[in-house]
Amino acid sequence: xxxxxxxxxxxxxxxxxxxxxxxxxxxxxxxxxxxxxxxxxxxxxxxxxxxxxxxxxxxxxxxxxxxxxxxxxxxxxxxxxxxxxxxxxxxxxxxxxxxxxxxxxxxxxxxxxxxxxxxxxxxxxxxxxxxxxxxxxxxxxxxxxxxxxxxxxxxxxxxxxxxxxxxxxxxxxxxxxxxxxxxxxxxxxxxxxxxxxxxxxxxxxxxxxxxxxxxxxxxxxxxxxxxxxxxxxxxxxxxxxxxxxxxxxxxxxxxxxxxxxxxxxxxxxxxxxxxxxxxxxxxxxxxxxxxxxxxxxxxxxxxxxxxxxxxxxxxxxxxxxxxxxxxxxxxxxxxxxxxxxxxxxxxxxxxxxxxxxxxxxxxxxxxxxxxxxxxxxxxxxxxxxxxxxxxxxxxxxxxxxxxxxxxxxxxxxxxxxxxxxxxxxxxxxxxxxxxxxxxxxxxxxxxxx
Amino acid sequence: xxxxxxxxxxxxxxxxxxxxxxxxxxxxxxxxxxxxxxxxxxxxxxxxxxxxxxxxxxxxxxxxxxxxxxxxxxxxxxxxxxxxxxxxxxxxxxxxxxxxxxxxxxxxxxxxxxxxxxxxxxxxxxxxxxxxxxxxxxxxxxxxxxxxxxxxxxxxxxxxxxxxxxxxxxxxxxxxxxxxxxxxxxxxxxxxxxxxxxxxxxxxxxxxxxxxxxxxxxxxxxxxxxxxxxxxxxxxxxxxxxxxxxxxxxxxxxxxxxxxxxxxxxxxxxxxxxxxxxxxxxxxxxxxxxxxxxxxxxxxxxxxxxxxxxxxxxxxxxxxxxxxxxxxxxxxxxxxxxxxxxxxxxxxxxxxxxxxxxxxxxxxxxxxxxxxxxxxxxxxxxxxxxxxxxxxxxxxxxxxxxxxxxxxxxxxxxxxxxxxxxxxxxxxxxxxxxxxxxxxxxxxxxxxx
Numbered sequence: 001x002x003x004x005x006x007x008x009x010x011x012x013x014x015x016x017x018x019x020x021x022x023x024x025x026x027x028x029x030x031x032x033x034x035x036x037x038x039x040x041x042x043x044x045x046x047x048x049x050x051x052x053x054x055x056x057x058x059x060x061x062x063x064x065x066x067x068x069x070x071x072x073x074x075x076x077x078x079x080x081x082x083x084x085x086x087x088x089x090x091x092x093x094x095x096x097x098x099x100x101x102x103x104x105x106x107x108x109x110x111x112x113x114x115x116x117x118x119x120x121x122x123x124x125x126x127x128x129x130x131x132x133x134x135x136x137x138x139x140x141x142x143x144x145x146x147x148x149x150x151x152x153x154x155x156x157x158x159x160x161x162x163x164x165x166x167x168x169x170x171x172x173x174x175x176x177x178x179x180x181x182x183x184x185x186x187x188x189x190x191x192x193x194x195x196x197x198x199x200x201x202x203x204x205x206x207x208x209x210x211x212x213x214x215x216x217x218x219x220x221x222x223x224x225x226x227x228x229x230x231x232x233x234x235x236x237x238x239x240x241x242x243x244x245x246x247x248x249x250x251x252x253x254x255x256x257x258x259x260x261x262x263x264x265x266x267x268x269x270x271x272x273x274x275x276x277x278x279x280x281x282x283x284x285x286x287x288x289x290x291x292x293x294x295x296x297x298x299x300x301x302x303x304x305x306x307x308x309x310x311x312x313x314x315x316x317x318x319x320x321x322x323x324x325x326x327x328x329x330x331x332x333x334x335x336x337x338x339x340x341x342x343x344x345x346x347x348x349x350x351x352x353x354x355x356x357x358x359x360x361x362x363x364x365x366x367x368x369x370x371x372x373x374x375x376x377x378x379x380x381x382x383x384x385x386x387x388x389x390x391x392x393x394x395x396x397x398x399x400x401x402x403x404x405x406x407x408x409x410x411x412x413x414x415x416x417x418x419x420x421x422x423x424x425x426x427x428x429x430x431x432x433x434x435x436x437x438x439x440x441x442x443x444x445x446x447x448x449x
Numbered sequence: 450x451x452x453x454x455x456x457x458x459x460x461x462x463x464x465x466x467x468x469x470x471x472x473x474x475x476x477x478x479x480x481x482x483x484x485x486x487x488x489x490x491x492x493x494x495x496x497x498x499x500x501x502x503x504x505x506x507x508x509x510x511x512x513x514x515x516x517x518x519x520x521x522x523x524x525x526x527x528x529x530x531x532x533x534x535x536x537x538x539x540x541x542x543x544x545x546x547x548x549x550x551x552x553x554x555x556x557x558x559x560x561x562x563x564x565x566x567x568x569x570x571x572x573x574x575x576x577x578x579x580x581x582x583x584x585x586x587x588x589x590x591x592x593x594x595x596x597x598x599x600x601x602x603x604x605x606x607x608x609x610x611x612x613x614x615x616x617x618x619x620x621x622x623x624x625x626x627x628x629x630x631x632x633x634x635x636x637x638x639x640x641x642x643x644x645x646x647x648x649x650x651x652x653x654x655x656x657x658x659x660x661x662x663x664x665x666x667x668x669x670x671x672x673x674x675x676x677x678x679x680x681x682x683x684x685x686x687x688x689x690x691x692x693x694x695x696x697x698x699x700x701x702x703x704x705x706x707x708x709x710x711x712x713x714x715x716x717x718x719x720x721x722x723x724x725x726x727x728x729x730x731x732x733x734x735x736x737x738x739x740x741x742x743x744x745x746x747x748x749x750x751x752x753x754x755x756x757x758x759x760x761x762x763x764x765x766x767x768x769x770x771x772x773x774x775x776x777x778x779x780x781x782x783x784x785x786x787x788x789x790x791x792x793x794x795x796x797x798x799x800x801x802x803x804x805x806x807x808x809x810x811x812x813x814x815x816x817x818x819x820x821x822x823x824x825x826x827x828x829x830x831x832x833x834x835x836x837x838x839x840x841x842x843x844x845x846x847x848x849x850x851x852x853x854x855x856x857x858x859x860x861x862x863x864x865x866x867x868x869x870x871x872x873x874x875x876x877x878x879x880x881x882x883x884x885x886x887x888x889x890x891x892x893x894x895x896x897x898x
Contacts, residue, residue, distance in 0.1 A: 045870070046597060046601060046868070046869070046870045047868070047869050047870070063512035063513065063514040063515070063867075064512065064869060064871065065512040065866055065867035065868075065869055066512070068869055070645070070868040070869075072645035072646065073645055073864070073868065076644045076645045077644075079647075082647045083647075084604075084605065085601040085604075085605075085870075086605070104605075137869070137871055138871065148495060152495060152534040155533075155534075156533065156534075156535070156553075195525045195526075196519070196521035196522055196525045197521065198528075198531045198532075401854065401858075402851060402854060402855065402866075405850065405851060405854070406851065409850075415522070417514055417851075418512075418513075418514035419495070419496070419514075419519040419522065420495070420496050420513055420514055420517055420519075420586070421494070421495045421496070421534075422513065422586050422587065
């Protein structure tokens with residue numbers, strides 16, 4: 001790797017500005033590292049988040065820092081790459097300026113938009129309070145605190161009906177995130193917490209996975225989906241397909257005409273693109289994704305590109321590419337190489353071609369599914385492959401090693417390393433405490449033991 | 450270890466209630482584990498915190514979960530021990546009841562108070578906003594976010610004077626916590642962050658340690674304190690002794706008549722005991738500590754004991770025992786054994802005798818001090834011993850192993866694994882961002898490189 005600071009023509013090349021340091025933006029910046037082209041990466045977080053393992057933070061298996069790496073640190077050896085911690089609120093395409101929340105501007109010659117996606121509650125934003133989604137570290141901590149607090153409250157709850165409610169979790173949405181969360185929560189209750197309480201039996205906890213479509217994992221082949229369905233049920237998850245969530249309240253979910261009282265509700269159903277399409281004033285699809293040309297450029301705008309979850313790119317078969325980390329990462333690498341060749345040698349921008357490395361979802365210990373297109377894999381071997389792939393993909397050697405050790409340890413012991421209640425539970429002050437304890441002066445009843 | 454559920458007379462023995470699962474309360478509960486005596490542990494947190502390593506969370510080296518373990522998990526094999534997550538707000542010594550924040554009561558036969566200590570701002574509670582102390586995980590996250598955000602803001606700050614302010618940290622108080630924090634922050638700036646910025650040089654960051662007394666580490670022998678003073682200065686810390694902090698504002702500390710502008714301020718000066726003395730209506734010293742008899746009982750109250758940081762116990766030489774983890778732990782073990790012998794066999798309660806295993810403070814990489822009473826140790830060997838002792842003391846095998854690997858890795862690379870800005874910085878919304886960025890349409894100036 002040549003020293004970029006001494007690379008020829010540094011500073012004479014157009015300035016590339018990248019918004020977002022997710023899989024797409026970060027891989028693009030890394031690909032342009034050492035190219036001699038000046039690159040500025042803007043993100044509102046100081047870290048890159050390995051979102052595929054976020055469900056493990058939400059279920060107390062990993063710490064946030066295990067799956068996050070400072071963007072500056074990842075990019076620090078590329079002296080041609082600069083990082084700005086800031087929130088983008090608009091883009092002036094006429095003057096080629098990115099506007100930051102605090103009033104500053106960053107001018108660009110080429111602009112890459114990789115701003116990702118967020119939850120969508122299908123117009124029912126009031127559900128967000130009761131059913132957090134899983135996109136950020138704060139989301140994961142919120143879910144972790146609610147889950148663990150619900151069991152603590154159940155332990156102290158003298159009312160059987162309310163205790164049952166507290167020990168019930170409803171996961172909305174049968175995509176990969178919903179499947180991962182439902183499986184992981186069931187394992188948390190049945191194994192990790194099993195011996196830790198005296199009055200309740202965590203193994204009696206109920207987990208529902210609700211999917212409006214006819215089956216879970218709609219983006220996978222049917223045999224893998226029905227395997228996942230069976231594997232979840234074996235782990236104690238009640239899978240409800242073809243059932244629609246019509247309302248979500250503080251401690252309940254209405255599924256069609258049935259009310260399910262639940263202490264914890266997790267949203268894994270809808271995804272919406274970032275508002276980048278509005279910033280640019282360009283055409284988007286219903287989910288807010290920017291339609292891009294085969295070379296990932298935004299039609300009608302000179303030198304502007306979009307990729308990852310916020311872009312609607314078409315595969316070779318004419319269907320939209322899915323919102324997967326591997327798509328984003330490949331797009332970032334492709335666009336990085338294409339921009340370098342275009343800027344340095346005037347070469348034309350080639351079209352992006354997605355290579356499916358295997359679409360995967362994990363159900364839990366010993367159970368995962370892999371779809372390689374022609375071939376499929378499921379069960380224990382798929383789980384081993386899933387673990388290898390994810391450990392390998394984690395940024396940085398230390399995290400790979402640490403996470404591997406934690407996984408091995410937990411596999412042997414069923415324990416989890418991050419069972420901390422640190423954030424305020426809903427409707428409480430900063431100290432979580434007993435919700436409905438023994439009133440009056442009656443003695444605390446003896447436990448099960 | 451006999452199965453406590455089948456221990457003879459379980460339930461016929463008096464009920465021991467322990468408030469607080471710090472070093473004192475937890476070691477007491479563990480000692481009573483398997484005794485057949487019914488024990489209830491009440492804590493407002495669901496985890497035991499290994500406070501001596503909290504400074505490493507505050508300086509982005511470790512994750513909260515690395516130094517915290519669920520209380521239920523630590524105690525789960527002792528079936529005679531029950532855990533309640535709840536906040537104690539009072540004690541009715543007449544009716545022998547502990548009152549919880551939500552209105553419930555827990556009756557006791559023997560009561561052990563191990564509620565620890567908190568910060569004291571010497572009556573200047575308004576300083577707390579500007580200068581957080583270091584007692585909880587939330588404290589540590591607040592300091593971490595402020596430190597990292599200050600460097601991010603400095604990177605984007607066009608004003609030299611303000612940039613200097615942002616890159617200055619003041620640590621108030623020259624006790625072990627202050628020394629650890631100052632040394633660790635200097636290393637964070639000079640090594641970990643050194644290459645990650647383009648416009649600022651983190652090695653130019655300033656760290657002040659301000660102590661009102663004539664020297665730092667007043668609880669250590671003078672030679673160790675002056676070694677620590679020199680070691681800190683070698684790491685780039687400016688140590689100010691005999692200088693008094695008279696005021697703390699949003700971005701400044703007034704030391705005597707000198708104003709030091711500072712982007713981050715850390716409070717390590719004052720400690721106050723928990724309010725347990727008020728709950729009991731008994732005599733306390735100025736710091737709020739409950740005076741206890743040699744057997745750790747609270748004079749005038751039948752069956753009530755206090756230990757750890759919230760108790761004022763006298764050593765054999767007649768001077769008060771210091772607020773150290775090793776004192777708390779030994780007291781917990783002693784009182785556990787004494788209560789078991791008293792309850793089961795009617796034996797008298799023996800007096801507690803503290804055995805000094807070595808008082809230690811760490812200055813940073815390669816530098817620590819140990820005071821064993823007669824002998825002293827300092828420098829690299831003391832640091833190695835410090836690391837061995839702290840890894841050994843960490844609860845649970847997995848954490849020991851993980852933390853060891855992180856330490857070894859960081860020692861080799863100067864890197865830190867938890868550099869996340871996740872909490873709102875002071876005066877900001879939840880997304881930390883650039884504070885005083887480039888205004889107008891001027892281009893962002895090129896960096897140092």
